[in-house]
Amino acid sequence: MQLKSSEETASKAELIWAITGILVVFFAAMLSMNIVITALPVIVSELGGTQIQYAWVLTGLLLANASSTLVWGKLADMYSKKVLFQAANIIFFTSSLAAGLAPNMEFLIGARVVQGIGMGGLISLAMAIMGSIVSPRERGKYAGYIGAVLAASTAAGPLIGGVTVDTLGWRWCFWVGIPLCLAALVVVHTKLKVPRYGTPGKIDVFGVILLVTGCSALLIWLSFAGTPEFFEWISLPSALLIGGALAVIAVFVIVERRIANPIVRLGMLRDRTTILAAISSAAIAPALFSCLLFLAQYFQIGRGFTPTEAGLMLLPVVGGNMLGALITGRLITRYGKWKIYIVTGAIVMSTAMFGLGFVLGADTPIWLIIGALIVVGLGFGAQMQNLMLVVQNTVPVTRVGQASSLIAFCRILGGAAGTAILGSVMAVAVGTSAVAPTNGTNPVYAEATGTLFLIAACITSVAVFTNIAIKEVPLRTTV
Incomplete structure (x- = not known):
């Protein structure tokens, strides 16, 4: 099969519109995951939930996300990526509407599971579409854009969630992304053109x-x-x-x-680069998914901040993430080298997390927390999208959907596992099943968060060794 370059499959204007539509809905999906971080202490307290249910609002979404990612990736290699992307978008905003109407914790967790199915499609298909219309060498730049959008949604999510809870109420946290989803439906339908390489088959x-x-x-x-x-x-x-x-x-x-x-070609795991990148992706996930969730509890319940203030305190980690993704993406596109960035990123991220684990408590200076969170974000941003890029470079375009979804699956499953582990540890540490109210200060939550960061740092440090073991291979200049 003769593969076409991105310039042959789409004009520059069409490519820009296509990327814009993908990034808009990608932003909406990630916003919806992160917007509840600062709202969740209030939500769980109002609905009478437990500490375990607190964690499962995110764990359920991540589990469904991870499980469905492989299905979406397989479908992407057989059917129209554009049609699948639109279907995932519809599932996502419909379940977002339902989550905002939740009368109890069980209904909310169920709606978040369905939301995770749609999100799994949006994330994996965004990567697969990118891999079908942009060459690996140029993809470093666009991967940086995706990383930046991820960072922006992660930054805006907690802050918007805090402001929304303090003004409109927590139910609106699930509804603010719906207009973006509808806008993306129109843009993607009218502008996106994706070459089709696979053939239909059974799931x-x-x-x-x-x-x-x-x-x-x-x-x-x-x-x-x-x-x-x-x-x-x-x-x-x-x-x-x-x-x-x-x-x-x-x-x-x-x-x-x-x-x-x-659904999964296990033969892909025989490739050294793929298996190591998969392990690294799972190991670094708790640094962003899990830690932000429990930092919201730390600032609101452990330190007495409002939801809006807690959202502001999470900006350093996502700001660092954005810078790390953008800078390394540009450097990779310019020079073609990538290993130095994922290795350095793993080292600085794990070091900063260990430092936070030892100092985090009820009286930790805010400036120290901010500095450490910036470093954590920089290290994470240097790895996440670049690990995806490395794997996509090892497979033909006909299997880029499966390869992308495999890495996304490992990353999200790592986040779900990390959230489940840390949620269980927090439940034991605070000594009660019920989540404390947010209208006071409970130093137990502050001290317990330090323990959580130590555990998370041990998990993320695995990526240091796996990233070192990955062999650097030159990036292709064709799709």
């Missing part, structure tokens, strides 16, 4: 069910094990969950190796 539904079941069992175990109101780490329920999860995953591997059209 491995059984494989999807096995994967979701196995991952869900593991996350449930990570969430509830060790908490007094549920069960101990070493207990019959723990054994059943772990044993069941491992058995289901083993069956999943057997099924995927034998069928003709698997």
